[in-house]
Amino acid sequence: MKHYNIPVFISHFGCPNSCVFCNQKKINGRETDVTAEDVVEIIEEYLESLPKESIKEVAFFGGTFTGISKSLQEEYLKTVKVYMDRGLIDGIRMSTRPDYISRDILEMLVKYKVTTIELGVQSMDTEVLRLSGRGYEPSEVYRASELIKEYGIQLGIQLMPGLPGSTYVTDLNSARQVLDINPDMVRIYPTLVISGTAMEGMYRAGRFEPMTLEEAVERIVPIYAIFEVAGINIIRVGLQPSDDLREDGVIIAGPFHPAFRELVEARIYGDFLERFQDEEEIIVEAHEKNISKITGIKKVNKVRFGRKLIIRIDRGLSLREVRINGKVYTRLDILGGVIHESDNN
Structure with missing residues (x-):
């Protein structure tokens, strides 16, 4: 049976982190720009067009879901649970950071039948994480991954080859360490320089040089191969070519291609x-x-x-x-x- 995501993109205006590749706006007094009513509207719109005989998950992407207040998390989850109780939605997936996973959080997510958590890991190299402003060590990834598995939730991991300080070797080693974690699925996003990020400033100052398209393909080919051989589902390679990305001036530099997986x-x-x-x-x-x-x-x-x-x-x-x-x-x-x-x- 075919699987469909119903994407809900939630910005996290209160995020205290300063990742160099992120262009999340900081708006005082607001956590996000999505209400529970917005979630209902998005679900209803997708249910009108998606095949009834299919697996449907509401996917909270775009921010650090478990980093927003618990009350708002529950408001979103309760909204989706109504549809799950009616048999219209089969599950919930979300993206978050490894350091925003705890037993308290997971107990709440299990209560609302969350099926998949994708961790924005990006790299397993200590220096690359530091230069990218991630604010955690690789040990945090192992801890969060073990907890997610313990609670019976599917684990996804997102990697970003080409971050500041990374090399062919560090990115390949990161993939091998993720292989040891044995997630259910991975996404591989070659690093792009996006407008309004600290990385844009680094790039314009000559302190960061993104991979060319050729370099990105060469670097990602072995990463792709080791995951496929291990039987790990590679659900995406390269950023999805959304309308936002195609706007002039959004992608400043880097190896963007609308069919990156086909290049690999x-x-x-x-x-x-x-x-x-x-x-x-x-x-x-x-x-x-x-x-x-x-x-x-x-x-x-x-x-x-x-x-x-x-x-x-x-x-x-x-x-x-x-x-x-x-x-x-x-x-x-x-x-x-x-x-x-x-x-x-």
């Missing part, structure tokens, strides 16, 4: 095909749904290998298989090659 997939297949570079032809046969991934956006792999690359549809192959010059390789074969290469870097 094409690189994974392209790098694997390099081992056949010395052969006269590279004949690739795959399920029709994989052809665009192998070809790549703007036919990047056709350009990379030229006329020697021949790609054909074979409906007899599964989505997890590809035949190259007569030999069948599994998805794990291909991803394993990526991981092996990253171990040598």
Whole structure:
């Protein structure tokens, strides 16, 4: 059954933290700009268009949900519970910080049947966390993750490769540490310089240089591979191209692409095909749904290998298989090659 999120974006005007990548406004006397009535309106609007036979979660994103006052958290949760009691909504998910998780908070969330908590971890490197203004140590991530699992709530972790002080190695090591935590799902967001953030000031002063699009793809490919091989659900790679992001002047710099995941997939297949570079032809046969991934956006792999690359549809192959010059390789074969290469870097 298909899953749908009903997104409710809650700003946290009272957030005391100063993360360099965040442009949350600080408005005295106000916690947020979303009322319980707004939540009802959003849910009703989505329920009109979403298929009845589907899994629906209300997703509180955009701020630190468990950082707002407990009374307001409960007001939101009670609003959604009405729909859950009527069988119209199947669950609640939210994003928050690792240092805003406690037993008291989790007991309340369990009471209202919260199904998923996504932690904005961003990095597991102490120095990167410090330079990014996160205000906690990696140990806080382990503590919060263990508690969330203990209470039977699904755990998601969000990573931001390319933060100040990060490198290919620190970002890959962060992913490996997250692998040890074994979350149910991950999101991977390459760092962008957003207008109105401290990072914008760092960038304009020459104190921070974001990754290029090419660098971001190269850095995220092995991270993507180790999570997929481990069976962890990668629910997003790259920021969703919302209307806000597309407005002029919102993204100041950084590796934004509306189809970032497709860039990563094409690189994974392209790098694997390099081992056949010395052969006269590279004949690739795959399920029709994989052809665009192998070809790549703007036919990047056709350009990379030229006329020697021949790609054909074979409906007899599964989505997890590809035949190259007569030999069948599994998805794990291909991803394993990526991981092996990253171990040598």
